[in-house]
Amino acid sequence: MNGHASAPASRHGRDRRAHVVHGPQGAPRVSGTAPRVAVIGGGIAGLAAATALAERGVHVTVYEREHQLGGRLRGWPEELADGSTITMSRGFHAFFRQYYNLRGLLRRTDPALRTLRGLPDYPLRHSGGLQDGFARVPRTPPWSALGFAALSPTFGVGAT
Numbered sequence: 001m002n003g004h005a006s007a008p009a010s011r012h013g014r015d016r017r018a019h020v021v022h023g024p025q026g027a028p029r030v031s032g033t034a035p036r037v038a039v040i041g042g043g044i045a046g047l048a049a050a051t052a053l054a055e056r057g058v059h060v061t062v063y064e065r066e067h068q069l070g071g072r073l074r075g076w077p078e079e080l081a082d083g084s085t086i087t088m089s090r091g092f093h094a095f096f097r098q099y100y101n102l103r104g105l106l107r108r109t110d111p112a113l114r115t116l117r118g119l120p121d122y123p124l125r126h127s128g129g130l131q132d133g134f135a136r137v138p139r140t141p142p143w144s145a146l147g148f149a150a151l152s153p154t155f156g157v158g159a160t
């Protein structure tokens with residue numbers, strides 16, 4: 001990778017030590033006749049690729065075999081027996097604040113990230129009743145991993 005790990009972060013969320021690692025920049029816009037590109041799959045990877053290409057002037061067509069975009073992130077309406085409608089999905093998804101690239105992608109259409117809902121914790125509940133969480137864990141490595149191990153009732157030094 002042609003990155004610059006020492007460059008100051010232009011946006012680092014809550015982690016003051018985070019650095020933005022730039023990939024190869026390439027041309028900001030295509031010159032001449034715009035190429036046509038087909039992106040196969042409308043999951044987050046395909047949509048990110050399509051967005052980056054379209055922003056550089058490429059004519060992009062996204063081909064998705066399902067009825068909704070999103071891939072494993074997608075939700076779709078289902079009608080229950082009582083006639084009410086719910087949104088079904090493949091499973092609970094958490095987008096952590098350290099997902100800088102994902103948040104940058106979402107900011108294209110949602111600058112304030114209003115569609116993300118902040119949660120006080122990300123609890124992991126085990127069938128035996130034990131529960132892990134991240135709310136009290138330090139935010140930066142290596143203290144985050146050490147703190148999780150120390151505080152976890154199931155994985156760490158506090159396990160019984």
Ligand SMILES: Cc1cc2nc3c(=O)[nH]c(=O)nc-3n(C[C@H](O)[C@H](O)[C@H](O)COP(=O)(O)OP(=O)(O)OC[C@H]3O[C@@H](n4cnc5c(N)ncnc54)[C@H](O)[C@@H]3O)c2cc1C
Nearest residue numbers: 041042043044045046063064065071072073090091093094
């Ligand atoms: C239950 C569950 C929970 C998860 N929780 C989290 C989480 O909390 N946090 C997190 O960061 N990640 C989580 N993940 C992982 C995350 O969902 C995936 O890493 C991510 O969605 C993958 O995106 P993708 O674009 O690479 O692939 P996909 O989402 O699989 O997208 C691929 C797309 O390509 C389409 N496609 C495939 N073949 C063709 C074809 N021939 N023609 C047209 N279209 C085609 C598919 O229909 C699909 O829409 C979770 C995954 C699951 C299943």
